[in-house]
Amino acid sequence: MNTKEKIIDTALSLYNQEGIRTVTTRQIAQEMGISAGNLHYHFKHTEDIIFTVFEQLRNDYDQMMVLFQKKDVTFQDLLLEFTKGSYQLINKYKFIFVNFVEICTWIPAIGDAYRTLVAQREEQFISLFGYYSKLGMFRQDVPITILKGFVRQIFIISDFWSSSFAVLGGRFESDAFEDYKQTVEVAFYPYLI
C-alpha cells in the first residue's frame, strides 16, 4: 500500500470515527506518521481526499449492483442481499452518508456524480419490480406514479437511515444492522406477495 492509498485509508477511518467536522489534514498526517506538508504533496486539497473516497464508494456500489444481474432468486432473497450489501457500504463509508448534505454542498462534483447515480438506480429498480411482479412476487396493481414514489422512498431510506440512526443516538456496532434491515423490510412489506 503506497502513501496515497494509506492517506485515503487513514482519512476514511478518522472521518468515520470523529466526523468530518473535527478531523484536520494535520491530524490525518500525524495519525499515519507523516508530515502535513507531505500529505498535501499527495493531495493538494482536502476536497481531493474526500472525492477519492467517494469514488471508492461508487466503485464498491457498482460492484454490488452487478450481483443483481442473476435473476434466478426469489424477491425475498434478492431483497436480503440488497439489504446486506447496502448496509455494508453504509457502514464502511459512514461519514459520507452521515454528512452527505454537507459534502455535496462543499464539493459539487460529488453532488453531480450522485445525481447521475440516482438516475441509473431508479431505472434499475423500476425494471426489477416489473420483472418480479410478472413472476407474481411483487404487487401488480400499483400505479406507476406510486411505484416511482416508492423507489424515491427507498432511496431516502437507504441514503438517510444512517443519519436518522446517528441522530437517534444509535451506536453503530451492536444492533445497527438489525435496525436497518427492519426499516427496509417494513418499507417493502405492503408491496410483497
Place this chain on the structure above:
Amino acid sequence: MNTKEKIIDTALSLYNQEGIRTVTTRQIAQEMGISAGNLHYHFKHTEDIIFTVFEQLRNDYDQMMVLFQKKDVTFQDLLLEFTKGSYQLINKYKFIFVNFVEICTWIPAIGDAYRTLVAQREEQFISLFGYYSKLGMFRQDVPITILKGFVRQIFIISDFWSSSFAVLGGRFESDAFEDYKQTVEVAFYPYLI
C-alpha cells in the same frame, strides 16, 4: 423586536440561505448592522443562537400538533393537514433539517431534546392509527411491529426529505411542496382504505 430577537431572525435567514458551514457570527452582525462584539454580548456562543432557533422550532411543532386533537375529520384530511404543517416547518427552519446530523453532534443538547420529542411523537402516531383503523380508514390487519416500523419510516421521511431534496439538487421555491406531499402520500398509500 429587540436586538436578541433580531439576531435570531437574521441568523435563521442567513443559515437558510447560505448554510450553517459558511455563515459566521461576524456576518450575522454585519447583516443587521451591529458589531460582532455586541452580538456576542447577547449570545456568548454561536451554539446559543442555534439552540434558541431550535427551541423556536420545537414550539412551532408543538403548536402544530395541537391541531391534531380534534378528531372529527377524515384521515385523508388529517394527513393533508399534517403534510402542510410539517412542510411549513421544514421550509421555515430549512437549515436545521438539512444540517441536522451536524447540529446534533455539535450541540448535544439539541440531540437530547430531539430524542425526547421523537418518543412523544411515536406514541401519538400509533394511537392515532389505532383510532382511525377502528373507524375503518386505516388498515386493521397490520402487525404492531410493522406499524412501529412504519412510524419510524414516516419520521425518516419527514425529517430527511429535505436533505434528500437538497442533495438531488432541488430548489426550495418551486415544486418543493409538491415533491414532499407526493413522498408522504406514497408512504401512506398502502395503509389507507
Place this chain on the structure above:
DNA sequence: ACAAAATTAGAACAATTGTTCTAATTTTGT
C-alpha cells in the same frame, strides 16, 4: 554510478473566526 525525478519534513504564511476586553454611550429606575 549518477543525474533527474519523486518524496519528505518542517518552518512559515495567510486567512479566518469565535470570543474577550475596554471604554464610551444609552437606557432605566427612582
Place this chain on the structure above:
DNA sequence: ACAAAATTAGAACAATTGTTCTAATTTTGT
C-alpha cells in the same frame, strides 16, 4: 436629575487550519 445597569463599537487576542515553500533525502531509470 442622576446613579446604576444595560448596551454598543471596535480593537485585540488566541487558536486553528489549509496550504505553500525550501531544502534535504530517497528513489528511479539508464
